[in-house]
Each structure stands twice: as structure tokens, then as C-alpha cells.
Amino acid sequence: MLEQERNVGTQEEFAAHIRNGLCQGFGKKWINPKFFYDRTGSCLFDQICLQPEYYPTRIEIEILKRYSKDIISNLKCTSASMIEFGSGSSLKTGIILEQFFSQGIRVMYFPIDISNAALVSSVRRLSSEFKNLDIMGVSSEYLKGIRKICSFIDASSRTPKKKVMIFLGSSIGNFEPDKTRMFLKSIEQYMQTDTDDNLFISFDLEKDSHILELAYNDRAGITSKFNLNLLNRINNDLGGTFNVSNFTHYARYNKTNRRIEMFIVSRYDQKIHIRDLGQTISLKKNERIHTENSYKYSRQEINHLAKDSGLVVAKEYLDAKGWFDLVSLSKR
DSSP, X not given: OEEEOOOTTSHHHHHHHHHHHHSSOTTOOBOXXXXXXXXXXXXXXXXXXTSTTOHHHHHHHHHHHHHHHHHHHTTOOSEEEEEXXXXXXXXXXXXXXXXXXXXXXXXXXXXXXXXXXXXXXXXXXXXXXXXXXXXXXEESOHHHHHHHHHHHHHHOSSSOSOEEEEEOTTGGGGSOHHHHHHHHHHHHTXXXXXXXXXXXXXXXXXXXXXXXXXXXXXXXXXXXXXXXXXXXXXXXXXXXXXXGGGEEEEEEEETTTTEEEEEEEESSOEEEEEGGGTEEEEEOTTOEEEEEEEEOBOHHHHHHHHHHTTEEEEEEEEOTTSOEEEEEEEEO
């Protein structure tokens, strides 16, 4: 079953955000990356994951295939509620679910995603692939979703009490550092020691900047289309007049802040009217609209982050190159 609710993807909230983000002075314009994921954006991201330069998906699948048996065995349970943040198409989720079933562990799956379209698609696919899987999808922001799911688990006598929470795709890197700590501290409050709840998060580790920049500037130009689709969304949802050909995609690695920074860049001096906002946006030639940060971590930083959030790193699962780290966290 799929539970829908009004979420940050609604037109009203999108309009409020665009008004706040684009009605700023030169060099201060921004759009939150959570708005990438309309139907078109979600499809484009799935294509990004297939590009040879975009290593995170390929390496994460390698880690899951190699270690999923060990991951599930170490849960030491007969039933579990698996909660996934930002489930997207849930392509990697199937690797984990397969291990639950092969080890005879009853599982109920709770995907949380801001994109209702992606959620509906993944729920249908997984329901077809795993005939005995109970699914309740929640279309919302993460913290609203986990609150709703935990209330459901507490109230239901048939739902497994042990929570196995997963946050794949190194999406944690899209949070600003202070927001990351706030997020982890919030999740820690929903973890119980009596059921030995687990939290698995994948982190993209620091590496050569050339490798990082290639991952966000694929030769096929899919990431460019994904980034610029934000302008199409403004046109479609808010009556904007952006000519997408008047803008370019730009992504770079900021070594000081240890993050990939992604921008939409205006090729000319131009004015764009947005009907539903009743406002006209002015952009200078080469002015940037900041659309995403993606932080890269060291293993030491991950340990500090866990400690600051009341968690402990129980185990790490790394690929052969040491580019990616799937971390198992427990409550202290």
C-alpha cells in the first residue's frame, strides 16, 4: 500500500522556495536540490546512475552484493521493519531484501521519498518482484516520514519492532554539515537499544578531484540535463519563461570545503518572468544559481559525526579502492 501526504514537492511550497531562492542579489541565488526530483528529474537521475563516470551507484552495488549476506546475518533477528530514506527507484534495495528472504527473516519495507512518482513506481516493482513483501510507502520529507512510520510500528502488533534504517546513494553528502548532525541526532531518537535498531548510511569518501568532477560532468550530458531541468520545472509548475538554452551546467570540486558544488549559469544578461510569483528575476551574464553541494568525507570524520550524534560505528563496508563506505551505526 502507498500512503500519500502533502509534502515539500507541492506547488505552493515550491513557489515559496523559488521566491526566496531566486529573488536574491547577484551571486546569492539558489535552489534546494530536493526539488530536482519531479517525474522528469527522477528519470534523469536514474540515467545518471548508469553513466560510466558516475562511480557511486556502481561501487555501492558492488559493496551490497559482496556484503549483504554478512549485513543481514549480523542483524541477528527473525523479523524487521526496514526503513529507507530517499528510496528513489529502489534498485539497490532489492539486493538487501533478497537477503532477508533467503535467510528466512520476515521483513516489512517502509520507503520514504519526496518524489511520489518514483515512490509509486518502486512500490509496484518491488511488490511484483517480492510477492510476500509487505510495503507501506510514505511520500514526505525524511523526518516527517520516520515519525509517521515509527508511530505506525508502535501501534501495530503485527509489525516487526526492530528497525533497520538505510540511507543509500551517499545522499547524506547533500546535507550541510550542521544539518547532517541535526538529522542524525533526530534519527537517533527513534532508535531503540532493546530492539538493537540499526542505521546504515553510505558515505562518498575523499578522493582525487578529477574523479569527483568527472562524476558530475558526464560526457553524455545527463547531469547537465538533470540540473537544467529545474528551470523546466519552474516553467511548467509556476509559469516561468526560462529559455533553458540560455543557461549552462557547471560543477566543480571545492577543495577547501571538500564538496562538489553544482550551479546553473546564465549565459547572458536576461530577465525571466515567473507568472505565479508575479515577479521578474534579473540575471547577469555568468551569474550562478547554486543548486547542490555534495560533501565528501574521511573515515575519521564519519566516526566523529557518529559520536556527536549519540551513535557508534559498529562496522564499515568498503569497496576495494576505498572510495565508498557503507557504515553500520548503532545507538550508544
